[in-house]
């Protein structure tokens with residue numbers, strides 16, 4: 001099950017240890033402090049910053065990060081755009097870790113984390129001016145229900161920003177597992193660019209930006225693999241969250257991207273200002 005994949009024994013202690021480790025390096029104590037751990041997607045902080053640039057958020061924005069993990073992107077958006085960000089995630093462990101990091105960084109007022117299912121979120125319609133997802137749709141089978149829920153909570157003229165892993169061929173059985181979002185194919189719900197495009201359109205959004213960023217993704221995964229193989233495990237990284245199989249997951253991911261079975265894609269879409 002997706003929820004058990006994202007359960008990590010002792011996550012709170014591991015996150016505290018990563019924060020303490022970073023403090024000892026005399027790094028600035030800001031949202032970047034444990035970016036190698038709290039940006040749980042390919043390309044890490046750089047991928048998040050690129051999406052923030054695409055979004056052009058302003059301080060009045062109310063942003064919802066759906067499937068926020070331990071909150072790295074939410075804090076980055078809040079800091080760089082000076083706006084309020086709410087994160088929702090199915091994993092209570094992750095929400096707790098996200099709250100802990102935000103509290104330690106004195107960002108408790110700019111970010112809020114709520115345990116919720118992306119398919120049925122506890123918000124009124126038209127609540128948020130922007131919706132953000134990074135690497136969550138691979139865990140969700142009913143993408144039509146997901147997009148419909150996104151459309152419901154997004155304000156008219158609001159932006160939907162997605163950074164997701166797609167398949168290019170015969171979905172789930174053409175790649176090797178484990179992958180960072182699923183130990184086995186039964187928990188992975190990959191779909192192709194054609195179906196994503198159709199879904200975005202059919203759910204009422206206007207697609208403004210679509211970019212395949214797989215080549216950048218490949219370079220960043222190669223760097224992570226190199227770091228682990230050179231004994232970089234002493235520096236906290238995503239293995240804190242993903243455990244011992246992290247290297248295998250990254251190697252499987254790299255192979256699938258290099259062989260054109262997976263792709264990494266950015267989408268920006270808008271809900272019309274006068275929805276139907």
Ligand SMILES: C[S@@+](CC[C@H](N)C(=O)[O-])C[C@H]1O[C@@H](n2cnc3c(N)ncnc32)[C@H](O)[C@@H]1O
Nearest residue numbers: 039040041067068069089090117118134136139
């Ligand atoms: C690969 S992680 C990405 C986390 C975060 N977006 C990031 O990039 O740092 C996928 C996240 O999606 C969450 N997730 C999966 N299915 C979900 C659902 N139905 N509702 C809410 N969150 C979900 C998982 O708990 C996990 O935190």
